[in-house]
Amino acid sequence: xxxxxxxxxxxxxxxxxxxxxxxxxxxxxxxxxxxxxxxxxxxxxxxxxxxxxxxxxxxxxxxxxxxxxxxxxxxxxxxxxxxxxxxxxxxxxxxxxxxxxxxxxxxxxxxxxxxxxxxxxxxxxxxx
Amino acid sequence: xxxxxxxxxxxxxxxxxxxxxxxxxxxxxxxxxxxxxxxxxxxxxxxxxxxxxxxxxxxxxxxxxxxxxxxxxxxxxxxxxxxxxxxxxxxxxxxxxxxxxxxxxxxxxxxxxxxxxxxxxxxxxxxxxxxxxxxxxxxxxxxxxxxxxxxxxxxxxxxxxxxxxxxxxxxxxxxxxxxxxxxxxxxxxxxxxxxxxxxxxxxxxxxxxxxxxxxxxxxxxxxxxxxxxxxxxxxxxxxxxxxxxxxxxxxxxxxxxxxxxxxxxxxxxxxxxxxxxxxxx
Numbered sequence: 001x002x003x004x005x006x007x008x009x010x011x012x013x014x015x016x017x018x019x020x021x022x023x024x025x026x027x028x029x030x031x032x033x034x035x036x037x038x039x040x041x042x043x044x045x046x047x048x049x050x051x052x053x054x055x056x057x058x059x060x061x062x063x064x065x066x067x068x069x070x071x072x073x074x075x076x077x078x079x080x081x082x083x084x085x086x087x088x089x090x091x092x093x094x095x096x097x098x099x100x101x102x103x104x105x106x107x108x109x110x111x112x113x114x115x116x117x118x119x120x121x122x123x124x125x126x127x128x
Numbered sequence: 129x130x131x132x133x134x135x136x137x138x139x140x141x142x143x144x145x146x147x148x149x150x151x152x153x154x155x156x157x158x159x160x161x162x163x164x165x166x167x168x169x170x171x172x173x174x175x176x177x178x179x180x181x182x183x184x185x186x187x188x189x190x191x192x193x194x195x196x197x198x199x200x201x202x203x204x205x206x207x208x209x210x211x212x213x214x215x216x217x218x219x220x221x222x223x224x225x226x227x228x229x230x231x232x233x234x235x236x237x238x239x240x241x242x243x244x245x246x247x248x249x250x251x252x253x254x255x256x257x258x259x260x261x262x263x264x265x266x267x268x269x270x271x272x273x274x275x276x277x278x279x280x281x282x283x284x285x286x287x288x289x290x291x292x293x294x295x296x297x298x299x300x301x302x303x304x305x306x307x308x309x310x311x312x313x314x315x316x317x318x319x320x321x322x323x324x325x326x327x328x329x330x331x332x333x334x335x336x337x338x339x340x341x342x343x344x345x346x347x348x349x350x351x352x353x354x355x356x357x358x359x360x361x362x363x364x365x366x367x368x369x370x371x372x373x374x375x376x377x378x379x380x381x382x383x384x385x386x387x388x389x390x391x392x393x394x395x396x397x398x399x400x401x402x403x404x405x406x407x408x409x
Contacts (some may be wrong), residue, residue, distance in 0.1 A: 055336075058335050058336045059335065067336060067337040068334075068336065069333070069335040069336045069337075069338075070333050070334045071330050071333050071334070071335060086327040103321070103325050103329065103330060105319040105320050105321070106320060109327070110319075110320060111316050111318075112318055112319070123326060
């Protein structure tokens with residue numbers, strides 16, 4: 001996965017990349033959770049990777065995700081790029097705020113993800 | 129640079145006559161201007177790729193996927209459909225007539241479609257003409273998208289290989305063209321995407337493991353046997369699929385919206401030879 005790091009650096013970044021991902025084994029998948037009408041959403045990583053939820057891999061390379069797209073920059077070294085967590089959240093909730101011509105879907109504004117799901121995705125992404 | 133060209137595309141759209149009320153001073157953009165602009169965008173993006181090459185979609189711009197595709201084309205999965213289509217073409221209607229009576233030029237018809245019917249003020253596609261032929265002869269129309277109509281189109285496309293795309297836009301058909309153009313550039317669906325954002329702006333990039341094909345050449349090779357479908361499908365079936373991807377409500381196959389869209393994107397490929405049917409991932 002060094003190429004994620006290199007690519008991230010190519011997008012104009014400096015500094016070390018933190019990888020602290022542990023997939024919680026045995027956690028209910030998003031589909032199961034939805035079926036059971038459960039109120040606890042799946043962990044941020046699952047929301048980010050699930051094609052029916054965040055599907056961030058469609059456009060972003062993320063450590064641990066297979067065959068990512070490249071419409072957007074690799075998501076790595078996020079704390080350096082987004083020291084302000086609120087700004088990262090805003091980027092995911094409504095990227096149009098930062099780029100009117102963006103190709104990233106407005107996950108919050110168009111209710112693709114719930115507020116709580118976005119918070120969980122931010123938790124996950126910010127540690128990358 | 130890429131951004132700058134796309135901005136030009138967008139402002140060209142903004143200057144389209146149908147939305148000109150907002151900018152009355154803007155010079156009217158003609159379909160010929162569009163053609164020039166779109167082509168220069170892709171020619172800059174893929175220098176060295178000749179116009180004819182765009183008929184091969186994503187395989188024209190990605191060497192790795194092209195190799196696999198060429199191997200598949202040696203034993204093409206669409207062959208049985210061409211055979212079935214040929215049998216359908218030759219089978220007489222109950223009244224003794226047949227498709228040849230509706231299409232006097234024979235099965236090689238791709239170069240004639242789509243066209244704008246001035247009297248009916250609507251775009252006529254090959255599928256629509258096929259079903260109108262059936263109905264005029266007291267036969268049941270075919271279901272759109274796949275099945276028999278796709279087989280019939282596969283045979284007709286096979287016979288049309290080598291003909292060139294040639295859509296004419298006249299003052300009467302300008303409105304239909306502009307509606308198709310607006311459709312192409314408008315964002316829609318929960319994911320808020322336009323056709324152009326994928327097939328112009330992101331061309332050659334990957335959306336997950338799919339490499340995005342250029343808008344230029346997207347109409348030359350239909351119907352397509354798609355591995356994803358495990359079946360043959362029409363251009364409008366693909367429109368439906370792309371809209372689903374962005375979670376937008378699809379429109380009726382062969383409805384006015386898709387026919388206008390087909391009119392607009394086929395014009396973009398004027399001069400590119402037909403090479404359908406084809407195989408796509």
